[in-house]
Amino acid sequence: MDYLKELNEPQHQAVSTVEGPVMIIAGAGSGKTRVLTYRIAYLIQHGVDPFNILSLTFTNKAAKEMKERIGKVVGSSEARNLWMGTFHSVFARILRVEAEKIGYPQNFTIYDTDDAKSLLKTIINEMGLDDKIYKPNQVYNRISSAKNSLVNAQGYLKHPEISTDDQLAGRPKMGQIYEKYSMRCFKSGAMDFDDLLLKTYELFKRYPDVLYKYQQRFRFILVDEFQDTNWAQYSIIRQLAAMYQNICVVGDDAQSIYAFRGANIQNILNFEKDYPDLRTFKLEQNYRSTQNIVNAANSIIARNKQQLPKKVWTSNAQGNRLKLYKALTDNEEGNYVAQNIFEERMNHQRANNEFAILYRTNAQSRALEEALRRMNIPYKIYGGVSFYQRKEIKDLLAYFRLVINLNDEEALKRIINYPARGIGKTTLDRLVVTASENEISVWTAMENLKDLQVGLGAGTIKKVEEFMLMIRSIRSQLNSKNAYELGSFIATHSGLLRELYNDKTPEGVSRYENIQELLNGMKEFTDKAETPEESLLPKFMEDIALLTDADNDDEDDRNKVSLMTIHSAKGLEFPYVFIVGLEENLFPSQLSVNSREELEEERRLFYVALTRAMEQVSLSYAQTRYRWGNLIQSEPSRFIAELDPEFLDVKYSHNTGHSGMGAQMGGGFDDSPRTRAANYSIPGHSPLKKLNTAKTATPSFSGDPVSSFQPGMEVMHARFGKGKIIAIDGNDMNKMATIQFEGEGEKKLLLKFAKLKIVGN
DNA sequence: TGCCCGGGTGTTTTT
């Protein structure tokens, strides 16, 4: 019980108050993980069977780490029986056990976002709807948020407000699409991510005996990152906790950043109403960050209206001020960051993995990557296209999926003609339509080809049958071969491996290697299995269905700089944190600036970013940045102005030192009062202090921003040479300039493409 | 049926 001594008073309370509903409001860096870990250990040491504890975390990785930590306190054999995982993975597990009650096969497929969108697209086309109006992306989001609010297709169709909304939005058929989509998933034996929640809720609602079973089982429930749960998740927790009321939720309303995914900050604010006996503990002492960081973060979050009162403080050292750097371009921002990491690493003996670069959108990673690569700094990007989303991996997995679940329509569509076996689009379309009309799966339709009069030629029918024969013959080995053996067999016998092997382009080679890597992973999986049953392919698929990149960690990634979105940085900490791209319309996002609520979410996101740092925060923004291929001008983020200047150290990029370039680069951008950040005058810090970094790398002939050109200016063009702008017409990004070139005559050029440099007025 | 080209389009954020 020694560990209790390591806790401060509120932490101690939070750990040892184990009966009844408990809410722990855990400020950033306040030792939340430690409290959760010890609370579970405490439960076990007070005689609670680990078997009766359910702990829901945000990522599988968090679950795994916590399990290890608990194992160290109470012994790993005790810890083994704990149920820990994400909502999605825990409920998927329950659903597999109970699947037949709701008419699903035990081996149901989990459709990822791509599968779901592809199916929606098929349905929209089948219904003869315009996919410019019914964009699969938007339809998917609409259905997703319905499911997250526990509205199923029937409920959706009956709901008057929803139909009015859809009518007004010009998408009256939304409900019918939802209905068809649900039906198709059902016939395919497939659930999407949101179904894992919705169906669990419905299962418990419909079968009180099943609910009772799990209520008995999960007598103690803990929920981490409670601020990011949505209505469906919350409702399921409430169902499960209804009997014993031993529910402990841990969260921080200031760090709620998933409203876009249906997360409801109200869950936290309303928890008290649902559980009148609730005991609330607040963890307010921050052990992670310096005073400057904590106070700067506080000054930001104080601007939000919607929040629970709390005061996060620290007794750590004051630390350095936050650095703020104004870069000319996104590339230069990258150089600044890379250069800075390089220097800090040298001067203070720091390791690569002590640095993180955080951004708002994945697309921003490119400029940073290039800069890091130039300086030979090893880095790892989290998020983006995950390994399991790569085409070749999805292809092979589609074979696995189809073999396990013959009704899996999306898997079948993917591979029936890959590698090419003469079953083309027309044939496939006919099969899919026939299946849809008869409300059967595509595979079932293929099994009944002759009766259904699909109208295929004899040759085509033969090819379809050969394909079915191949799938069946693989399927017959499902229980005799382990995942690795069967996986290799499929890779070879499907022709997929050969197809990739024959492709000698660099991409082809890399695809081939990826397949090998997947197979290696499967080897590892089978080697690790304790029983033959555990080593089978379906088990492997269950394991990886809900994995994300964040859940893998390679040993060779151990000492690298981390690049990730702020969202994926949640729960992590780093000594040095760079927050880049602090520009209006990027962070905060353009889509959020018009509503107070969304803006507050962006602000919380900034708060999360700041509080990841232990020692040093470096903020930066660029005045011009490439976006959708265009060079655009940016204003500094309002969040910079919201930071109390006493915590800031400002640096400006300027290159008056580079003679000859002044006119087009340095001089072109003034520190005008228009830019909010420049409103600060910080005593003792010259805003023009020369940076020892980034030699403003190559401007890479990117040209000056479109908006800076005026008639009468002299400009330089890479091919036509020097010329004078006679006129500019058109607007925005489509501005066209008429230019009289010396020697080349008059030309009309689109400014966004011309890459002109201003050489004089 | 399959490949190549051109145009249109799109970005938050993720289980």
Place this chain on the structure above:
DNA sequence: CACCCGGGCA
């Protein structure tokens, strides 16, 4: 800029 899709052609 990058990707996806559709249309045209071999």
